[in-house]
Amino acid sequence: MGAAMVGMMKPPEAGALDALALKFRSLELDSEADLQTVLRFVKIREAVSPGENIVDTRSPRRQLTVLLAGVACLHKKLEDDSRQIYTFQYPGDFCDLHRYMLPELDQKATVTALTACSIGTIRHDDLDQLLSQHPKLGLAFWRASMLEASILRERLLNISRRAALPRVASIICEQLARLEAINIKSAVIPITQVDLADAGGLSVVHVNRIVQDLRKLGALSKKTRTIEVASKERLAQLANFDRRYLNMPDLLSDWKIDIEELADS
Amino acid sequence: MGAAMVGMMKPPEAGALDALALKFRSLELDSEADLQTVLRFVKIREAVSPGENIVDTRSPRRQLTVLLAGVACLHKKLEDDSRQIYTFQYPGDFCDLHRYMLPELDQKATVTALTACSIGTIRHDDLDQLLSQHPKLGLAFWRASMLEASILRERLLNISRRAALPRVASIICEQLARLEAINIKSAVIPITQVDLADAGGLSVVHVNRIVQDLRKLGALSKKTRTIEVASKERLAQLANFDRRYLNMPDLLSDWKIDIEELADS
DNA sequence: CGGATTATTGAGGGGATTCAAATGGTGTGG
DNA sequence: CCACACCATTTGAATCCCCTCAATAATCCG
Structure with a gap:
């Protein structure tokens, strides 16, 4: 148009x-x-x-x-x-x-x-x-x-201070949110575990174990060997994810935002 | 003027x-x-x-x-x-x-x-x-x-992929270079070990041990309890430091630049 | 079908953490 | 001017998370 x-x-x-x-x-x-x-x-x-x-x-x-x-x-x-x-x-x-x-x-x-x-x-x-x-x-x-700098800060914080599970969950959340922002609604994140490891500063072996944990916890789908999100809410909860750092319009979104987080700022 | x-x-x-x-x-x-x-x-x-x-x-x-x-x-x-x-x-x-x-x-x-x-x-x-x-x-x-984004990328890389010693050494190198760039030539970095820990994603205890290692290795001064650089070259070597990410003029600088690094790029 | 990459699982080791406590330095107030 | 509080630094011990090594499936691609 x-x-x-x-x-x-x-x-x-x-x-x-x-x-x-x-x-x-x-x-x-x-x-x-x-x-x-x-x-x-x-x-x-x-x-x-x-x-x-x-x-x-x-x-x-x-x-x-x-x-x-x-x-x-x-x-x-x-x-x-x-x-x-x-x-x-x-x-x-x-x-x-x-x-x-x-x-x-x-x-x-x-x-x-x-x-x-x-x-x-x-x-x-x-x-x-x-x-x-x-x-x-x-x-x-x-x-x-x-x-870009904001995304880097968030990743820095994750790698620096969070354990492997929330770290991996955060990275997946980010990709999901960014895909949504360009109208790609697929629950499958087109990224391998190798990529997740290289982005998150973890070994592939450990990422694999974390991914399996995320599947057991109901955040990722158990049906495929790819990274497929089963529950966005569960994933965001495990990641302690606050998508505001991505500066995206809320229009498309139905992410849970933590109310008290908003209140005290 | x-x-x-x-x-x-x-x-x-x-x-x-x-x-x-x-x-x-x-x-x-x-x-x-x-x-x-x-x-x-x-x-x-x-x-x-x-x-x-x-x-x-x-x-x-x-x-x-x-x-x-x-x-x-x-x-x-x-x-x-x-x-x-x-x-x-x-x-x-x-x-x-x-x-x-x-x-x-x-x-x-x-x-x-x-x-x-x-x-x-x-x-x-x-x-x-x-x-x-x-x-x-x-x-x-x-x-x-x-x-700022460039500095964040460098820190991300350090925290994500390097052991504690080069990590701490890198952070100190960066601060030294940035101080030089504004004409502050002091070898003392006005930062505590607590700050180093919070910047590098390490515990204070471990930073302390690393700082002592850096002193034993001749990179930091043994005479003070502050972060005082004894040998810029030694520190940069231990850090594998390449200051180009800071985008600074080379005018003031007498840092060793790795020749082969420059050659193959 | 074979080579390459990814995913998965097990065992063992190590770097960094946490907990705990002591020391030294600094500044504030009595 | 000393006492006390506070913070940064230092040291030791035990623990744990994550890594490395190794090997086996499963999948993809030409």
């Missing part, structure tokens, strides 16, 4: 940018004109298979990458070749904003597709122009970065 | 904003005019004693707080009243940017003075105007947020 409003011919890839448009709206980019302008600069790239890198140290540094479909993760390999997953990325998320603003940063951090993904790119040159001509756009990107 | 260039009377608190000016320059805010404009909107507040909150849930939500002198930390209390320190803050750092952009976020996160601090504030209303009239300012704040 957005595209129609500005009277453009629908391009063949119509719909491909819906996720990105939704993202910008959630970042409070109010101006429909600004939104349509930036969308026009997105080039849609070929699909990426699971396990392939979307952004790595060898990628050209002259463009911003946007995830349009699929699930990816930002991660880094350590000296002992263990892996830390910083964040999971969903349709609409920006993969490498840090490379645009602080190009010297995070040389080794890479983005890898976890499922089949499709991506778009915006040239850095174009972004320079867009930002100078549409200042509101900068504020939206800024919000995106702050949201 | 900056203030003189625009022909202003030097206010009584001349020099108080130097740290903030330095910060903005490090965030690549090139325009001296923009810089002077924003500095003019900073109100200097009274001093804050160690242990007192600079920003908490009861603070008015209508202003941005800037640390002008001293050391503070952004942290959050958990349900079991343990504490997670997200980041340490130094002169020039913004304490509560997140409250400006995403006011619903991180309700419970507070900023507390670790040493005697002095702070400044900018009203959110003024910030609204400043940002719309000086778009470059928004990019600088955006960079500040990305830098």
